[in-house]
Structures are given as structure tokens and as C-alpha cells.
Amino acid sequence: MSNSPEGTTITVRRPFDNQFHAEVPRTTADQARAAISRARRIQPRWAELPVARRADVIARAASLILAECDRILDVIQDESGKARISAFEEVMDSARGLRVFANKAPQALRARRRPGAIPALTKTVEHHRPVGVVSIITPWNYPFTLPATDAAQALLAGNAVVLKPDSQTPSAALLLAEIFAEAGLPADLFTVLPGAGSELGPVLVAETDFVMFTGSTATGRTLAAACAQRLIGFSGELGGKNPLLVLPDADLDAAAIGTARAAFANTGQLCISIERAYVHRSVYPEFVERLLAATASLKTGVGHSWEFDIGSLSSAAQLATVEAHVADAVAKGATVLAGGRHRGDLGPFCYEPTILAGVTPEMEVFAEETFGPVLSLYQVNSIEDAINAANDSRYGLNASIWSRHHGPETAARLRTGTVNINDGYAPAFGSHAAPMGGMKESGVGRRHGSAGLLKYTEAQTVADQRLLPIAPPPGVSNETFARVLKAGIAVMNRVLP
Numbered sequence: 001m002s003n004s005p006e007g008t009t010i011t012v013r014r015p016f017d018n019q020f021h022a023e024v025p026r027t028t029a030d031q032a033r034a035a036i037s038r039a040r041r042i043q044p045r046w047a048e049l050p051v052a053r054r055a056d057v058i059a060r061a062a063s064l065i066l067a068e069c070d071r072i073l074d075v076i077q078d079e080s081g082k083a084r085i086s087a088f089e090e091v092m093d094s095a096r097g098l099r100v101f102a103n104k105a106p107q108a109l110r111a112r113r114r115p116g117a118i119p120a121l122t123k124t125v126e127h128h129r130p131v132g133v134v135s136i137i138t139p140w141n142y143p144f145t146l147p148a149t150d151a152a153q154a155l156l157a158g159n160a161v162v163l164k165p166d167s168q169t170p171s172a173a174l175l176l177a178e179i180f181a182e183a184g185l186p187a188d189l190f191t192v193l194p195g196a197g198s199e200l201g202p203v204l205v206a207e208t209d210f211v212m213f214t215g216s217t218a219t220g221r222t223l224a225a226a227c228a229q230r231l232i233g234f235s236g237e238l239g240g241k242n243p244l245l246v247l248p249d250a251d252l253d254a255a256a257i258g259t260a261r262a263a264f265a266n267t268g269q270l271c272i273s274i275e276r277a278y279v280h281r282s283v284y285p286e287f288v289e290r291l292l293a294a295t296a297s298l299k300t301g302v303g304h305s306w307e308f309d310i311g312s313l314s315s316a317a318q319l320a321t322v323e324a325h326v327a328d329a330v331a332k333g334a335t336v337l338a339g340g341r342h343r344g345d346l347g348p349f350c351y352e353p354t355i356l357a358g359v360t361p362e363m364e365v366f367a368e369e370t371f372g373p374v375l376s377l378y379q380v381n382s383i384e385d386a387i388n389a390a391n392d393s394r395y396g397l398n399a400s401i402w403s404r405h406h407g408p409e410t411a412a413r414l415r416t417g418t419v420n421i422n423d424g425y426a427p428a429f430g431s432h433a434a435p436m437g438g439m440k441e442s443g444v445g446r447r448h449g450s451a452g453l454l455k456y457t458e459a460q461t462v463a464d465q466r467l468l469p470i471a472p473p474p475g476v477s478n479e480t481f482a483r484v485l486k487a488g489i490a491v492m493n494r495v496l497p
């Protein structure tokens, strides 16, 4: 991002050639407050609509995303520098995700009768009311689908949304706003606020009712603490250092291709990318040979062509981190099995898919998230050792297991929010009806599934008491009331579920 002298616009540069791409208005704190006020005024009318009517709008947006596929791919690529096939993941994820959420919301949000305090006398209904105005803060690495899927669930739950995209990638979020409007979403229910996190973050925390954040663990921690002061809800999808396990019974051909994809797709700038692989010693040499061949077959380059598997890193800052991690590892004795070089000849921020061996705990790449195309390989003596090494991290976002027979039992022992068996990351993330998120320092709360919808609501229990209150009636002593109720509770405990 670079700002105009007046600070009124954000200039977006294209990572493919580091040239000017777009200029978008930069939101001031006052403009953000005004947008939140407008959202607050319109939200009750949206919340009054039957859920099915809100779902119609989101389902139409899903169809429009498919119809606008090529335009969306161009914008995502121009802002983020990723390969077209990686940009397509965003179209696939958002088009399918929005439809699944729209289909499931009416059932998940419906009011439910619950057993009352006193059978027949208490009629109890559980409701889920929208929280009001939801802030969504998103990073640059999935600039279209993260805003689309998070906003869709917040809107389906009856909320208004203000979205702060990363300043590197505001156009993808603005295109999403166009699509929502075309799908019939009333004005002011979804407003994109491009601008600096340091300036707008405090406004969003102070003025809205829930913060959904995706980004680094450091920023997530700051925002969570600020939300705690106001006692508003916070959900954070944060960093990862995601492990992959190759067990002795793995299909090694599939595992090698899948590992290369899981480590290098989106140029490794994916929160659920694999950065550590633990390979059982009985299959290590055969696996490494296949992995190197699979990695060598990946084509890196920039532009809108479908021919490239790996695109550019998103910025000079990302390139600097990747180069620093690899240089530090090599200086401390790691071996580069593949890649390890900046490819300025392909694009200013291109970097080769890189595989390291001999990585030790003193190296930055051992435990810190690189967020780039760098995979560390470790040979382990047993499945037990692989599980222990995988869990030995402050993060707990995603894991991948390659095994014909031991996937589910191994998954049960991993402390990560998603586990993919015989694939890297896409099946769990793409299972939109099931929750997705991180354990440990990888996050709090979940997106997707009914957990990802209901977090944008306040549960409200409405109990309607008929005929008699739950208190001594006039003329009945406290002691008599207590004796009768004690007998009643004993009966209820025997016969009621």
C-alpha cells in the first residue's frame, strides 16, 4: 500500500510487475462511524425478514459469483499475485460456500421448543437473535472468499456487516459488494471500508457488536483483548505451522503430489498450508524422491494464464520473510533439497518452491510461520513420534495425514481444528457445513457450519409460565411448597429425559 499525500486514497500495486493497479478511497475514522450508523439503522428491517428471504439473496450471490468468474479471477490475481488456479479456489469456495450456507441457515436459525422448567406449565422456546452490526477484518491472501463467506453467514443471521479488507487487496472486497448489491442486498447492509487497521480497528471495536478477524496471531491477540474490554464477541482465524504425516502404509505417489500441492499452492501463503512434513523412516527415501519429482513439475510464473501452478509472492515484505527464513536455516546447517532461490527473472516477488532437510529447533523455519513456499522435511521413527512432533507447536490450525488405514485414529490424537486424510487442506476447508478454525494460538471460534452462523447471534430463551408461578401460591407456606416441589422434582428426575 502507498497513500496519496493527502492520505485520501490507497494505491494498490500489482505483484506481477510491481506497477500501479488501482486507487481506491481510503476510509477515515469518521466515515467508518457514519457507515456503522447507517448499518445500525437498516439492520432491524433486514432481521425482520424471514430467514428464507435473506437466504434467497445469498443464493443469488452464489450464482453471480459463478457468472462473474473470469472478472473475479482477474481482480484477485492482479491484487495478490497468485496463480489463476489458486484464484479459482476462491471462486469455487465462495460460490459453493454461499449456497451451502443459504440452504442450511433456515433450519439452523429456527426457533426451537425446549423442555420447560415445569412440564405443561412452562412453554420454553430458544431463539437466536442477530447481534446487530458485525465487523469483519480480512487479510490479503484470500481477498475474495474470506470476505464473501464470513459476510454471508453474518448477513444470513440477520446482521449488517462492515468489512475492512487488507489495504493490498481492497478491490476484491469492493467487487464482492457489487455482487451482493446485484443479488438484491439492500444498501448499507454491507459496507467495505478500505483503510489502515491501526486507524479503523479501534473504531470497529468501539462501535460494532462482534469482530470476526482473520490474520496474524499478534493482531488477533490485540483485537481480542480490546473486544474483551467491551465484552463483545470475537472470533479469530489466525496463523498456523501446519504439519503433514506420511505413515508407512501411505500411497506414496498420491502423498508426494498432495504434499507438493499442500505446501506450495497459493505460493504457500495460505493459513492452512503445510510447512512441516514428518515422514516415517521406512518410506522416507522413496517419498522424498517422488516429492522432488512432483515439485520439479510445478510451473512458476506470473500473469492471467492458466499454465502456472505457482504464482508470485504478494509483496516485497513477503519475499523478504521467505528469503530470511531460508537464509537463516542454511546458515545454521539445513540442506536445500529443492528451490531456495528468488526468481526475479519470472516476476519481482517470485520464489522457487523450496524443500529443506536437516532443520533444527534453532532455525526460525522450525517453529515460526513462514507463510511462503517453504517445506521442512523430517524423518521419524514411528507414528507415535510423528504425532508428538506434529503436536509440538504453539499453533493448531490444520493437519494432513497420508495413510491407507490409520487416518481416523491418528486424526483423533492431533490438536488441530481441521485434519485432512489423504489430502492437504481443501477437503476440510471445503466442507462448508462443518466448522473450520484453530486450536491453541491458531484461533478462537469457528467459521463455516452452524457454529460459524450461530456465533453471529445471541441466544435468547423465552419461557412463558402458565397457570401457576414457580413460587409458593397465596396461602401455601414456604415449607409446604418446598415439600411438594421436592416430591415433584423426584418424579421428574425419574420420568423425564
Ligand code: NAD
Pocket: 137, 138, 139, 140, 141, 142, 164, 165, 166, 167, 195, 196, 197, 198, 200, 201, 202, 214, 215, 216, 217, 219, 220, 222, 223, 236, 237, 238, 239, 240, 270, 271, 272, 369, 371, 397, 438, 442, 443
Ligand atoms: P495482519 O494481522 O497483519 O492483517 C490482517 C488484517 O488485519 C488486515 O486487514 C490488516 O489491515 C488488519 N489489521 C492490522 N492491524 C490491525 C489492528 N490493530 N486493528 C484492526 N485491524 C488490523 O495479517 P497478515 O500478516 O496480513 O495476514 C497473514 C496472516 O493471516 C498469517 O498469519 C495467516 O496464517 C493468517 N491467516 C489465517 C487464516 C485462517 O483462517 N486461520 C486465513 C488467512 C490468513
